[in-house]
Amino acid sequence: MILLLLSPSAAAESPDILKEGERAFMRGDFAKAIEQWESAPDFYKKSNDHLNQADTLVYLRVYLSEAYRASGYDAKAAELLDSADKSASGDLKTKIAALLLLYQGDTLSNQKDEQGALGAYMESAKLSENKYPEICAKALLHAAGIHHRAGRNAETRSLLEKTIAKTRLLEQSHDKAYLLISAGELSEISEYDLFQEARKIAESIGDLRAVSHALGHIARLYEKEKRYEESLSLTRQAVFAAQQADAPESLYRWLWQSGRLLTILGDRDGAISSYRLAIQNLESIRQDMASGCQRGMCLSFRDIVGPLYFEMADILLQRSASSKDSHQIQQDLKEARSVIEQLKTVELQDYFQDECVALHSKGSSIDKLHTLHAAAIYPILLPNRTEVLVSFPDGLKxxxxxxxxxxxxxxIRSFRAKLEQPESRFIRYAQRLYDLLLRPLESELDSRKIDTLIFVPDGALRTIPMAALHDGRRFLIEKYAVATTPGLTLTDPKPLERQGLHMLLNGLTESVQGFSSLPNVSYELQEVHRLYESRVLRDKDFTISGVEQAFRTMPYSIVHIASHGQFDKNPKNTFLLTYNSKLTMDKLEQLIRIGKFRKDPVELLTLSACQTASGDDRAALGLAGVAVKAGARSALATLWFIDDASTSRLITDFYRKIRDSGLSKAKALQQAQIGIIKDPNLEHPAYWAPFLLIGNWM
Incomplete structure (x- = not known):
């Protein structure tokens, strides 16, 4: 590659910087290649070979770009490639143009613009067809991937044939092995042969990463053919190769595969050990994977590795259900819950694209909740069943x-759709869900005099208010105070300090930025202001700069925002409306944390007019995590928006009960909701059920 550009004298004197970098790149050690190539310019600046120096430095930028891109640093790769393009000429400029089109295709594909991506890939393949087979093969492969995902089998096969033909023109290298492996993943005919060919190439160049991938994929084929013992043997070889290569991105996959195979073969304990190791190794690369998802390389972190966590929880729960050893049962139940809790924490970090989001909350001793007459209900949704774990004084049930x-x-989807329509018939769905999720718990809850239920929902359960479930006589909220939390370790349960509460009231009544007016907000702000010492930012005063100035003046305990809010599956589209702009969750966090010198965080963040799309589990995740993200101990927020006086009435009653009765926040909300239910005109859950208390319920 690069060495061919140098004059004989420069090549002879060239250290091993370029050679070592090239060898590292060929075997897939991109970090080493970057290290070597980034130090090469110093050598050439000292060289007298000015004729070759300029071209060589341009080539260095091109290959550094490829190494950075392979390592996941797309922005740095694009910067280097743009710099090289400005200095290049002739064939080199053609190569850079082909690479830029390839990268553009990847970007468009991540943005779900399939036609645009296909156009970029095919143009890249055309430009590189004659002189740059490795770029051509990659472009054709990526185009084949788009057709494969769309189910266009004939187009996929045609492009794969061309990909494989171009790939076989390449010298033995990391790229060649991985192109064959990737082609094998898309092929339904010659996949075994492609994986074996890739394995031989990888072994010949000492590329243990590629050896691991090839072995793991061959093992997967054996698993599909139910050749489980052979599959396990090859998977263990793949594990060993990944360990030798120090490749955790491969290692966790094959440990996961080992766990699945051991489960099938009846070795439950061995499977659990493999799953544990898989999750441990995944933790070391979790941040890189999550950032890849944030760049659009996958839908979410959960899409890629969620099944690993659920499979491990599943086998632990199977073992606990069949065990007679009470100590072992408790250990398995706690570990199963802990495994899913890990996933929930990462999922929240992934949604908000904030690694620090989980550090904002102090973990709680949730298994001691019986002293507070509260029970934590933890549903784990598995493909063939749902397991409900409940914390009781004598342990988990x-x-x-x-x-x-x-x-x-x-x-759940049907129930949610009915809940939002005030005239709908929702009761059979409410009763069915109660019978499934709560009826089996009734005797245990009653015998322990539980009065507060803390739900840790997952999946579709995040999109519904559990308070609206119905036992045939009463709503759940009429029996228990109800709160929710995105995760047990993301909750900090402490009693509300009622002395010296200061409230910041924010709201919009006018129509701004294309959103409708909220006439009931005026009454809401007025009534709450009467109850608490508070500062009010209304309409034109409710701006980001106004809120910032308020926080710099006073450490507020309660922040109330009565304005349009939208929680979307894409956090970039999640916002609260201010008078002249949109308040993102990142900005809200910054504003609330202005007073970092304060000893205590905001006790309560209230969002009285926000909404999530029906059936959007990921948007509901954002709503559930709003308190954690914003740095508040708890949040009161709505799953859907009801523009009705009942909203202001419920909110005002909630605050009044907190002030006057000494009730916990959960019980204050319960009483306020029951007050609405007792009104015959407002008893439908559409009016009172969207309010969720999230986080610290005390």
């Missing part, structure tokens, strides 16, 4: 719901 996840999700 396990209840099994024998309903497939897709059937439960369909029921």
């Amino acid at each position: 396990q209840f099994t719901v024998s309903l497939k996840n897709d059937e439960l999700t369909e029921l």
